Amino acid sequence: xSKCRIRFEKTGRAKYISHLDLMRxxxxxxxxxxxxxxxxxxxxxxxxxxxALPLQLGCESVCEVLDIQIEDNMSPKSxxxxxxxxxxxxxxxxxxxxxxxKVGLLKYVRCSVxxxxxxxxxxxxxxxxxxxxxxxxxxxMKKTKRGFGELDLAPNVSEVSVETVSDTELKITALxxxxxxxxxxxxxxxxxxxxxPEIAPDFAKYMxxxxxxxxxxxxx
Amino acid sequence: xEQRIERILPKVQKPARYxxxxxxxxxxxxxxxxxxxxxxxxxxxxxxxxxxxxRILYGVLNKMDGVWCERVFEPxxxxxxxxxxxxxxxxxxxxxxxxxxxxxxxxxxxYEMSYLGILDMLDLAGIPLRSADRKELxxxxxxxxxxxYNPEPIADFIDLAVxxxxxxxxxxxxxxxxxxxxxxxxKAQFLNEAAKIQGIxxxxxxxxxxxxxxxxxxxxxxxxxxxVVTKRIIENLDESYFPTDTIVPSTEIVHDRTVLELFRxxxxxxxxxxxxxxxxxxxxxxxxxxxxxxxxxxxxSGYEEISLSSLSTSDYxxxxxxxxxxxxxxxxxxxxxxxxxxxADNFSMDLxxxxxxxxxxxxxxxxxxxSQRMRDVINKNVTEEDILNSCRTAFEGGWSxxxxxxxxxxxxxxxxxxxxxxxxxxxxxxxxxxxxxxxARGVKITVSTSCxxxxxxxxxxxxxxxxxxxxxxxxxLLKDNxxxxxxxxxxxxxxxxxxxxxxxxxxxxxxxxxxSVFKRTGGLAAWEEFFSEEAWNESFAExxxxxxxxxxxxxxxxxxxxWSMISAGVKxxxxxxxxxxxxxxxxxxxxxxxxxxxxxxxxxxxxxxDE
Numbered sequence: 001x002s003k004c005r006i007r008f009e010k011t012g013r014a015k016y017i018s019h020l021d022l023m024r025x026x027x028x029x030x031x032x033x034x035x036x037x038x039x040x041x042x043x044x045x046x047x048x049x050x051x052a053l054p055l056q057l058g059c060e061s062v063c064e065v066l067d068i069q070i071e072d073n074m075s076p077k078s079x080x081x082x083x084x085x086x087x088x089x090x091x092x093x094x095x096x097x098x099x100x101x102k103v104g105l106l107k108y109v110r111c112s113v114x115x116x117x118x119x120x121x122x123x124x125x126x127x128x129x130x131x132x133x134x135x136x137x138x139x140x141m142k143k144t145k146r147g148f149g150e151l152d153l154a155p156n157v158s159e160v161s162v163e164t165v166s167d168t169e170l171k172i173t174a175l176x177x178x179x180x181x182x183x184x185x186x187x188x189x190x191x192x193x194x195x196x197p198e199i200a201p202d203f204a205k206y207m208x209x210x211x212x213x214x215x216x217x218x219x220x
Numbered sequence: 221x222e223q224r225i226e227r228i229l230p231k232v233q234k235p236a237r238y239x240x241x242x243x244x245x246x247x248x249x250x251x252x253x254x255x256x257x258x259x260x261x262x263x264x265x266x267x268x269x270x271x272x273x274x275r276i277l278y279g280v281l282n283k284m285d286g287v288w289c290e291r292v293f294e295p296x297x298x299x300x301x302x303x304x305x306x307x308x309x310x311x312x313x314x315x316x317x318x319x320x321x322x323x324x325x326x327x328x329x330x331y332e333m334s335y336l337g338i339l340d341m342l343d344l345a346g347i348p349l350r351s352a353d354r355k356e357l358x359x360x361x362x363x364x365x366x367x368x369y370n371p372e373p374i375a376d377f378i379d380l381a382v383x384x385x386x387x388x389x390x391x392x393x394x395x396x397x398x399x400x401x402x403x404x405x406x407k408a409q410f411l412n413e414a415a416k417i418q419g420i421x422x423x424x425x426x427x428x429x430x431x432x433x434x435x436x437x438x439x440x441x442x443x444x445x446x447x448v449v450t451k452r453i454i455e456n457l458d459e460s461y462f463p464t465d466t467i468v469p470s471t472e473i474v475h476d477r478t479v480l481e482l483f484r485x486x487x488x489x490x491x492x493x494x495x496x497x498x499x500x501x502x503x504x505x506x507x508x509x510x511x512x513x514x515x516x517x518x519x520x521s522g523y524e525e526i527s528l529s530s531l532s533t534s535d536y537x538x539x540x541x542x543x544x545x546x547x548x549x550x551x552x553x554x555x556x557x558x559x560x561x562x563x564a565d566n567f568s569m570d571l572x573x574x575x576x577x578x579x580x581x582x583x584x585x586x587x588x589x590x591s592q593r594m595r596d597v598i599n600k601n602v603t604e605e606d607i608l609n610s611c612r613t614a615f616e617g618g619w620s621x622x623x624x625x626x627x628x629x630x631x632x633x634x635x636x637x638x639x640x641x642x643x644x645x646x647x648x649x650x651x652x653x654x655x656x657x658x659x660a661r662g663v664k665i666t667v668s669t670s671c672x673x674x675x676x677x678x679x680x681x682x683x684x685x686x687x688x689x690x691x692x693x694x695x696x697l698l699k700d701n702x703x704x705x706x707x708x709x710x711x712x713x714x715x716x717x718x719x720x721x722x723x724x725x726x727x728x729x730x731x732x733x734x735x736s737v738f739k740r741t742g743g744l745a746a747w748e749e750f751f752s753e754e755a756w757n758e759s760f761a762e763x764x765x766x767x768x769x770x771x772x773x774x775x776x777x778x779x780x781x782x783w784s785m786i787s788a789g790v791k792x793x794x795x796x797x798x799x800x801x802x803x804x805x806x807x808x809x810x811x812x813x814x815x816x817x818x819x820x821x822x823x824x825x826x827x828x829x830d831e
Contacts, residue, residue, distance in 0.1 A: 012241070013241035014241060016229060016239050017236050017471065021236060021472060024472065025243075025468075025470050027524075028243075031523075031553075032521070039554060045554050057230075057235070058230050058235070087243065088241060088242050088468075089242075203227050
C-alpha cells in the first residue's frame with residue numbers, strides 16, 4: 001500500500017464536469033486502467049479518492065490535486081502514464097508522487113480570470129480594472145452555506161496583474177486565499193460587477209494556475 | 221466548443237449534459253466521412269444515455285465506413301430557452317455541429333409522451349416540422365423504436381419509420397441514402413426506393429380514407445409501397461453487435477451501469493403487454509456470449525454494477541449459470557449484479573442469494589391484478605400462492621421491503637377485483653408477520669397502481685380505456701380498503717395515462733394536435749412538471765379532435781385500425797383469439813409449455829423460436 005498524490009489538469013469541455021461527477025469519473029477510470037486502489041469501507045465500497053480543493057464548475061485548472069492509495073507494488077511515478085489513456089478528453093494526470101504536504105497546508109491558489117468585452121475596448125478598461133484591485137478594501141457579497149455574506153477581497157487577494165490579451169480580452173492574474181476564507185476565481189469577477197458595474201465584462205473565463213502551501217512553495 | 225454555447229453553459233443546470241467529450245465517444249474526421257447521422261433521443265441526456273438500443277445503434281452506425289453517427293438529446297428547459305434566445309441551433313454532442321446540416325436525422329422513440337420531444341428538437345434545430353415542408357433529399361428525418369408499431373400520430377412529421385429492430389435496417393437506410401446523395405436522387409425517388417426495404421414504412425406513400433363516423437375506410441398504398449410493412453428482427457443475437465466498448469458519461473445518468481441484454485421476446489403472453497407481442501419470436505443469447513460480453517463491458521467501462529435486462533429476466537434458461545459465470549469475475553472486484561423484473565412464480569432462494577452476494581436492494585413483484593380471475597383475464601400466469609411464497613422466501617431471507625405493482629382499468633374489471641388488490645397486500649403483510657426473520661426493522665409494503673393503456677399489437681388493442689372519472693373512483697375505492705399503516709399506496713395520474721392512450725391508439729389526424737400542444741407547452745412532455753392537461757384539452761378542441769374516440773371507444777373486430785398497415789409478425793387472428801379467451805378468463809400456457817402458433821416464428825428464416 002502506497003500513498004500517491006496526483007497532479008492533474010482539467011481543461012476544455014471537461015471544465016463542465018462537476019466535483020461529484022469528477023470523483024465518479026476518476027473511480028471509473030482507475031478501474032479501467034487496472035491500477036488497484038484502496039476502496040472505501042462499508043456495504044457499498046467504492047475506490048477511495050480524495051481531492052484537496054474542489055474546483056468550481058466551469059473553471060479550468062492545470063494544478064488539481066488528487067490523493068489515492070495504491071494497493072499493489074506500483075510506483076506512484078508510473079501512475080500518469082498508466083491512467084491517462086483511460087481518462088476523458090480534457091482530464092490528464094501530469095505527475096504523481098508520494099505526498100509531501102498534509103492536505104490542510106494548502107493555503108494559496110494562483111488563478112486567472114480572462115474577461116471579455118464584445119465591443120473590443122478591453123485596453124481602455126485596463127486602468128480601471130487595475131485601480132479596482134488596488135483598493136484598500138474590496139467588499140463583495142458572497143453566497144455562503146447560510147445565505148449571503150460579505151467578504152473583503154483586499155486582504156485575501158494579492159499579486160494582481162492585468163494584461164491585455166487582445167482587443168476584447170483582459171487577463172487578470174492573482175494570488176488568492178484557498179481556505180478560510182475561500183476565494184474563487186469567479187469572486188474576482190464579482191468584485192468588478194458589484195463594485196465597478198460600468199466596466200463589467202460580457203463574459204469571463206477562469207483558470208487555476210498553481211496551488212501553494214503557507215510558505216508559498218508549490219503544494220506537493 | 222463554439223463561443224456562443226460556452227457563454228450559455230454557465231447559466232444552465234448540469235452543463236456536462238451538453239458538452240460531449242465523454243470517455244468512449246467516437247470522433248471522426250469530417251473530411252473522411254460522406255454521411256453524417258444525427259442519432260436523436262427525444263428526452264434528456266440522462267434518460268437517453270441509459271437506453272441500450274441507442275448505444276447499440278451508435279456502435280453499429282459508427283462501424284460503417286464513411287459514416288459518422290453522433291448523439292443529440294433534448295435539452296432541459298433552461299438550456300432550450302437560452303439556445304432560442306441566443307439563436308443557437310440544436311447541435312450534436314460529438315462535433316458541436318448544427319443538426320440541420322446532417323444528412324440523416326434518426327429519432328429513437330420508446331414512449332408516446334416523447335412525441336413532443338421530436339417536435340421540440342426539430343424546432344430547435346431549425347428544421348421544418350412537417351415532412352411535406354422538407355422538399356430536399358437532405359436531411360432525411362426518420363423514427364424507430366417501440367412506438368413505431370403505430371407510427372401514425374407522427375406520420376406527418378417523419379419521412380419514414382423503421383419497424384422492428386434497427387441494427388440492420390438503419391444501416392440499409394444509410395447505404396441507400398449514400399447512393400441517393402451520390403446519384404442526385406430527389407426525395408420522392410429515395411422514399412420510393414426505401415419503401416422496398418423490409419421494415420421501412422413511408423407514411424406519405426399511404427393515403428388514408430375515412431368513414432363518416434371517423435373510423436378508417438381504407439388504407440391505400442402508392443408507388444412501390446407494400447400493403448403491409450413487416451417488422452425487422454435480428455436472427456442471431458450471439459453474432460450481432462453488442463456495445464462492450466461504450467461511452468461512459470461524465471455525469472450521472474439514470475442507469476449508470478453496464479446493461480446486458482439476455483434475450484429478446486418473452487414466453488409469457490400477458491395480454492396487456494405490447495412488448496411481449498412485438499418482440500417475438502424469442503431469441504436468446506448463449507450463456508458464454510453473455511459472460512464474455514458482460515466482463516468485457518465492465519472492464520471497458522469501469523462500472524461497478526451490471527444489470528441483467530430483458531422482458532422477464534428470470535425466464536432465461538441458463539440464469540444460474542450466467543449469474544455464476546459473472547459473479548466469479550464480479551465478486552473479487554466488488555462489482556454487483558442486479559436483476560430487474562422478477563416474476564413471482566419462479567423466484568428462488570438460490571437466485572436471491574446470488575443477487576444478494578454483493579448488494580441487497582429492494583424487491584419488486586408485479587402481480588398486475590389483485591384477483592385470480594383478473595390475472596387469468598390478462599394471462600398473467602401467477603397464482604396468489606406463487607406471490608405469497610415468493611414474499612415468504614424474501615422475508616425469510618431478510619428482506620423487509622417489497623413493492624407490488626398493479627394495473628387498474630383492465631378489461632372486465634369490477635370493484636371486487638380492485639378490493640382484491642388491498643386483500644393481497646394485506647396477505648403479504650401477514651406473510652411478513654409469520655415468517656420474517658428480522659422483525660425489528662419493521663416492514664414496508666408499497667402498492668402502486670398504474671392506469672391500463674390499451675396498446676397496438678397486443679390482444680387488448682381493441683379495448684376502451686376507463687374514463688378518468690372511473691380511474692379516480694377506483695383509486696379512492698382501493699385507498700379506502702387499505703387496512704394497515706405498513707402498506708403505502710401510490711397511484712399514477714390518470715390524465716397522463718389518458719393522453720398516452722390517445723397517442724398510442726391514435727392516427728395521423730393527431731398531427732395538428734401535437735403541433736398545438738407543442739406551441740403551448742414545448743417539449744419534455746414525459747416530465748410531470750411540463751405536462752399540462754389544459755394544453756391538451758385546448759389543442760383537441762382547437763383542432764376538432766375528440767380524444768375519447770381513440771382512447772375510450774371499444775373497436776370492432778373488423779375495424780381497420782390506424783396501424784393496420786404494420787405487422788409485428790403475430791397474426792391479428794391470434795390477437796383476437798387471445799382477446800376472446802380473456803373474456804372467458806381462460807389462460808393460454810406460456811410458449812415453452814405449448815406453442816400458441818402466434819405466427820411470429822415465421823419471421824425467422826428457419827422458423828425458430830426459443831431454442
